[in-house]
Amino acid sequence: MKSSIIAMAAIACLSLSGSSISSIVDKVESPISTADLDVHESNGSVSLLGQFRTSVTSWLWLRTDLYLHNGVEMRPLTDGEVRNGRTGVGSADHQELAAIDADKLVTVIPAKSEDFRGILGDLERATRAYKDMAMHTHNDPETAFPLFRLMTWIDPNFVPGWTSGASLIARKSTRRAIVQSLEFLQVGLQYNPASIPILVQLGSLNAGRLRRFDVALRYLQKATEVGQKPRLTEDDNESLVDGYRWLALIYREQHEPELLAHVLREGLKRFPDDRVLMRLSARKAEIRKSPS
Amino acid sequence: MVVLESIRRKDLWVVAILGFLVIASAGMLGIFGFQGLELFAKDLGFSVLSMFSTVVAVLTSTRVMPEELKQRTLYPLLARPISRFDLLVGKLLGSILVSWIGFLLLAAMTGIALLWFGVKFDLLTVQYLVAKMLGLVIVCSVGLTLSLCMTHAAGCTVSVRVAFASGLISRALILACASSSDGFRLLFKVLNGVLPAYGLFDLGGRAAYLHWSPVAPWVILALAAYMLIYSSSMLALAWIRFRRLAI
């Protein structure tokens, strides 16, 4: 018993001490990903630590949903429920950090009318965090910020931790907040130099909030360079198309028609169905006509 | 006797060390230098408290009888003018006492750590403590019963799995029941009644998050009644198993 409790305590300390993690990161390979399994298969203990970190960050990531819903556990509708025409609870405000769209979410604890458990169900609804979540609102996302900090400490390669955390910091829209957000993302970029989402977010913040187009261009061009590799995750693709959009907007702002055309061509070649790029492409003729 | 054993085996000392680690870890969280950590601190504190107190309860309750049998200390004990039922009740009460002491010790340490973050405690926190203590009684009774029906290691493993997976099993039963035939629905209802509903005793969700009101008094009374009924049933099962056990 002593050894198991001490082991758990040791793991807890390891998880919470950022400085220890940073020194370990150099020695330990990144957590398991579907792209590169070979290395982890050849080194069990390293892979295990990586898997543990991935598990903890995944758990923390899911926890952010709980924070947004003030402790009420939600779940997506099952296929059967969707087929039967059931709809989710819906929300009165959109929260970009929420994992799943509220129209597809219901509470884990069922309502009394749907619960076969009688008094036990009533007790659970009374003791757990449960309420009618129809058209619910979300908690201030800032309450979840410690989770993102913890995620990035435990697993610096967990990119959503950096990007979502930066979004949270930048919500205040003050210059100071934006600068802090950029600093946060810079740290993330050090650990993930080829991360398209981080590069694009750096670009978008510099361009959109500070109007530092030169700086933004560097990040966005880097993102499109990295995006040339064949296998990209869904998140990478989403960020890459954003990157092309921002590049197009910047070139439009800077009245650079050739560069704009080039970027739109590249972007549409990659994402032919993207409406924003298509709209920009349709309007690029107007830009050429407008006086510089 | 069970309490003295836990103290001399240094089990409760380990719990105290764990508590200090919780406080130390909480201190390290201050490195965030960020406001609004109250929710996170409470969430983490209640989660850790819940997990470790359950582990202590399981490990204590699944050990008491197998150790007596293994060490053969049961012979001189049962040679005394006490019945086997007296022995079982005594062991169960001892396990419960140790679990409660471990839980309150950890809760005190966690409370100190949470005070660091300016967390204020209210009636809901007290209700959380009371409900959790009631839940630990069920954990102990299940652990004791399982330890008499299987080997120590198996009893411990099954107890831990039941304790931590009971919520998941309950969710699965609810989902399964919704889309099943009548026959299976009855089976799931029976299963749901038989499996211990540990989740009912965890008010951490309400206590950690914001703006939840304390539970009504009838809820605590109902939890106490459920605890008494379930624990008595477990004790009866343990008694049926133990009374004719050749030692």
Next chain:
Amino acid sequence: MQLPIAVEDLHVQYRQKNGKIVDAVQGLSFAVQPGEVVGFLGPNGAGKSSTLKAMMGFLEPRQGKCDIFGLPSGSVEAKRRIGYLPEVALYYPFLTPLETLHFYGELQGMSGRTLRDETRSMLAQVGLEESSGKLNRNLSKGLLQRLGIAQALLGSPELLILDEVTSGLDPLGRRELRALLNERKSRGCTLFFSSHELAEVEMLCDRILVIHNGKFVEERNLGALREQIGRYALTFISRDFPKNTAQPPTDLGNGQFLARFANKKHLLEAISSVHGSGGQVLDVIAEEGSIEDYFIDTIERAA
């Protein structure tokens, strides 16, 4: 007055891991009178411990019954009058001997000054005073056995059931134990114990019960047994032969004869007779026979 122990047609079975049923005790019946000291003998695996466990209620017999002072074995009231020493002496490793006796004494219903005095007295009687503060896990086997004896004697029970009572004890310890048990016997306590130390059995018991393969073999009064297995012979010179010889005297030549007798009484009568007739006693042999030889012979016959 109720018999301290009354066993009737006792059958004890065990189920082995492979499902096979083993008959540990088969149809055993015996009784122990108040104040008696009875030795329970048998080779390894004879069923002695199973019988004792059934008497203590640690296992349920398949058939038959055991009554302790007329009460069902294993009942709380019966156990109130018994002191039991298990075969393997193990006590809570995290307690000291003093705490162990205190704990058992409380379960026995004692408290306060009575309990305190009793525990200290017991520790002194078994020679554990110096070790009373050490944890049980640090005691040797012999000291643990002494602790076991102390806990069995706690509260001055009317019946002592002792399984392998001298196991682990040094010769000094055995002597002290004999004195202790004899003292209890003199106070009217009934003793029932199993042992492989036949010398101890011989020194303590009034009666012995022998079992083998779970079945009753023989029951003998020890005093009579000693005489029966004894060697009594007389070498003499006399005109008249003494009476009650076991067989006709052997002529050794030179007027000397050797006569054998069944017991010491006949030998003494013969000596008186030789002297009375003016004869001469040359040599007297009076040896009590070995219980060990008797035991081995009995078991071999039973097998």
